[in-house]
Amino acid sequence: MKKYAFSDRERPIRKIATLTTLSNGFLSVRGDPETAPSEYGTLVAGVYSYTPIFYRELVNLPRITPVYVELDGVPMLPVQGSNEFLLDAEGGTLSYKAILGSSLGELEYESLRLTHKKFKGIFALRYRLASRNAEGRLCIKHPIELDTLNVSSPPEVKVKLYKVEEVSAEGSSPSLSVRTADNAYRVLYALIVRGSPAEPKSYYTGKEVGSCYCVDVKPGSVVEGEKVVIVALSKEELEKFRGIATSESFGGLVSSHVGFWRGLWGRVGFRLYGDSALEDALVFNAFHLLQLYNEGGGEFMLPARGLHGYGYRGHVFWDSDTYSLPFYLLLEPEAARKILEYRCRCLGAAREYASSTGFRGARYPWEGVDDCREATPVEVPLDLEGSRKAFIETGRLEQHITADVAYAVDMYYEYTGDEEFMERCGLRIIFETARFWASRVELGGDGYYHIRGVIGPDEYHVGVDDSFYTNVMARYNLVLGAKYYALSQSKPGWLRVAVEEGVSREEAEGWLEVAGRVRVPCEPGGLCEEFEGYFKLKDLEVSNCFGDSCAKGLDVGSTRLVKQADVVAGLFLLRRFFDRRVLEGNYEYYLRRTTHASSLSLPMYAAMAAYLGRVEEALALLRKAASTDLEDTYGNLEDGFHVAAAAGSWMALLLGFLGLEPRGGKLVAEPRLPEGLGVELNVWFRGKLHRVEARGSEYRITEL
């Protein structure tokens, strides 16, 4: 399996730290070297607090990793260019080494760290120091740092989103608890330092709680030690994990952690033959996606940038349901269910959102947080003076999210047949979202239903009418409402839900009637207009540029340039319902006009290209999509992992290249692999693991 090496000779540490983030879906730690100060603390999934501008955001909790080395009081810091990182995706560990230096001399430092995939509350790190030419009193500090802040906008503004509640620095294992600023969450910590040549002493300064020991060194001396930090949301969990961490050696913790990962990878069983760089990229992406899932959690809020950084403030967008769901559905279906469990819990708030904005049913927020309310910022100050601001309309206008959630529920049911979920929640989401769209559409003088004033996936165009993507997804949502209502007639449990939700035959028929007349402006068998009036805009094509740079200096909203797959996204998701010539014609037309300024774009085009059998083109798109983070394609890697690009590249592989699809209760494939490429992996379908082996258009699916 794969190991990924990074060095600060080839890229900045703040970017490497995203690539080398270790997470177990509960606790997440960026790969910043433990030997130097960093603004990045710890993230715990689901721990948000109120914050200015962004409503609520993931809290930058106390930093647990540091191992600070001082020689005769002088900090020994990593020498620039000597920082080497090795991410072991098979075992889920990060190895780090560097030269630590000061005017007093140099030491060689190396460490291994993990966030335990089985014992979620455990972060463990072992280090080894060897003096090159350093001589004197060497003190090693192992703090938990309490001065981490969330960076707001502009970045000079920081917010302290937790307060220290209790600290105990007595005895050999200091502990503390913090509360989020809004008192909604309490996070507990315990620190264990061991394996050291001298007895560690605890301390607390107000800025940090830690443990320290000192030894005399001379050239050639070696010092080894271990830092284990327990992080938990309750006293019981804290003690449980403290017990495990205390009774197991570091080697034991590594072995149970690596064993857990081996089990995961064994179930995935993935190989891609014929393109090892692509295989590397896909494994890298799968590793981070699997890391993000907390096997022990009740729901899976999947932030746009993972738990790898603070981009988008830990908010959950449509890519959780649309881009990430397929990966988990096929490789870890419980994770897919838990993505939807988050939407389930938020159904009440979605009902309130619909009603408070003048609609019926349920409306999901464009940016979701723990309390399920709309968290999209409206006005973001860009400087301290307050003279420059960004005004953001997506929260108000990017409404397709509601249809995306319903689509995901249906897809989940198709692949899993999970009756319990549907009866408890899935059906209600589908009915309530259909109801939203039925109230959202407006009947025009032309006899069509219109959806006016929205933003589609292509955010270059704001406040448009009859967005193709929005309209076809809304239409499909209405169809799903009617379909599931019809299905409910033959299932007593479902019927009860329909009754409880007050869905009548008339209402369901109404949904179908509206669906039949939602305006979807495609020429017969031909081009679809991205939104009303798009074809009247200045026609520009993308040439020799990528992303934001294509739109530079342009009033982009007045052109036909497209930020990301929009018509093509709708067509891919609903590919079964469109004629192949429509897919093909629109793919060609829009690809030429798409800047891919969003990381959601390439995977969708890759998927569509593969689906259309344009395999070489698809492969080029997939390579680029899959390496979004490894290549730092968007230049903002430091803000976190691009979850949608990673999961989207898997979606392209699974649904596009392999053509996996449930048909008549069975999983079928229709591989469209380029010459020389072969894929093997295990996928789940309806509770059973299946081995898929494909090469060219040949394939075999075997139930395991």
Add this chain to the structure above:
Amino acid sequence: MKKYAFSDRERPIRKIATLTTLSNGFLSVRGDPETAPSEYGTLVAGVYSYTPIFYRELVNLPRITPVYVELDGVPMLPVQGSNEFLLDAEGGTLSYKAILGSSLGELEYESLRLTHKKFKGIFALRYRLASRNAEGRLCIKHPIELDTLNVSSPPEVKVKLYKVEEVSAEGSSPSLSVRTADNAYRVLYALIVRGSPAEPKSYYTGKEVGSCYCVDVKPGSVVEGEKVVIVALSKEELEKFRGIATSESFGGLVSSHVGFWRGLWGRVGFRLYGDSALEDALVFNAFHLLQLYNEGGGEFMLPARGLHGYGYRGHVFWDSDTYSLPFYLLLEPEAARKILEYRCRCLGAAREYASSTGFRGARYPWEGVDDCREATPVEVPLDLEGSRKAFIETGRLEQHITADVAYAVDMYYEYTGDEEFMERCGLRIIFETARFWASRVELGGDGYYHIRGVIGPDEYHVGVDDSFYTNVMARYNLVLGAKYYALSQSKPGWLRVAVEEGVSREEAEGWLEVAGRVRVPCEPGGLCEEFEGYFKLKDLEVSNCFGDSCAKGLDVGSTRLVKQADVVAGLFLLRRFFDRRVLEGNYEYYLRRTTHASSLSLPMYAAMAAYLGRVEEALALLRKAASTDLEDTYGNLEDGFHVAAAAGSWMALLLGFLGLEPRGGKLVAEPRLPEGLGVELNVWFRGKLHRVEARGSEYRITEL
């Protein structure tokens, strides 16, 4: 002379740190122990930056004081209750001692610090450590900390208002420069550690730049060292002060500093006989007021809370001109001039402010900052959620500041006869502010000129018409305009200014005409109504309460409760123009209704009571006013020194109790001292120092 002892057994360190702030008017350092972390960094007078909500604020610059002691790597922190502070007001030094402890043992720590009153760029500190029972490797770190932040509102929001530009941690004297976030100011630092038993080593971690040395200690061991930090606004200044600090011993620095202070106190020559607690309080206040003045500066921006804390963000209010000016005018007239130099520099901006709000002439901002623009916040968020906000109207409505500035200019001229200042600037301020009021008044159907929609000093009542204070001060401003125009007719230099400013005889006569008809609603020889309609409000009197608590649970704007001296302030400032019965009657009426929720209230009442000869009552008010900070009367001492209360208590003494007044070009007194109280001090008048000795109603003024 006086020494002031404080201990953390009797009050929190954050409050002691205000009382023990050391400043030289350029560089200011709160009294936080150097041995423990603190959020408070350093203030440099005049160094502001843009900031959210508050427009611009004083920058919380890098913290220069820390001396951190670690025993075998474990921080040795001050033991709670062992922190003792001794502020020596005579020498301008702070002595500090504490027990530093950890689980490894205890050390006795003591230090002496100063911000050099002569060599403005020098902060110096000498410490002595004695081990009680501590044994091991003792490392002493001397960092300049680069992680200080400004606290915004709500306090969880912090702002980093400077960025590190250059750091040099090579050699024995590290240096660095930072720039304010808006690039408006550059501040340079150099660190010198000396007198230590081992050679210090420099280091830089990103969070701090420092110097450290280690020694082995055992019980009884003594370690001594010195930390000197140079702070400057230019490379030249940095090198100049570095040169002085390097060539002088610590003892030499103490001696030149103390010598400077001795000179200051010698010129003040103050004694108060018969009430040593009051004498202590007045000396304490004078010490801090004299500290705040930078003898080498070109102008004197005097923030409401001094350079002692971050309350009101370092903004400059009317108390600078109205409450503080008399103290400086009599004790340090150059400081008074420089207070007005700030207003001079801001005259252009004040013209723009008047014109942009629809008026003529010059309008001074309610809250002033370095760039002279209105810095009063409008909307202050009170929680992270954004659900609670304070809306602040004073910036828009509290307009009397403009008349207060003119009053201060006139008073300055009366006491100093400074022709150069008047010709260069003072006259212009008086003309332009008179012009403002002439355009601000509205002629009513009743034949009177009205000033509608303002806030007077009593901020309980917002948007009132014909505020007594505002109207009498505006009227006086108009009269001053006419008076100085008349004077200009016989002085060629002044005449030129009048011509340059475009003031004609007609305009000046117009001012007088308006002044004669400004509505000032007093019953003949009797009560004055604080504003139009005040007497129709619910009549409540203050009983058994003080400050904010009096207004608790009340819709205070609908009552006759008054926040601070308002009518009485206007009457005291213009006491020469009102009948004694009017002063007396209004004093009695309003005192019963005043909550003193502003620290500006008691000094004005004390001054008026003394002026009226109600000496025992006046003495009680003065004692309370003078001890505002020593007693933490307002419970917010941590936010800084209450400059107006300190200077106001001196104003009450000088103008009220001593009745000092220029009359016919001479300084006269009319002492009204209680039985048994005697006062001696030296005051400046028209460039000459005069010895004033007073006891009871007897007095002597001798030119020195």
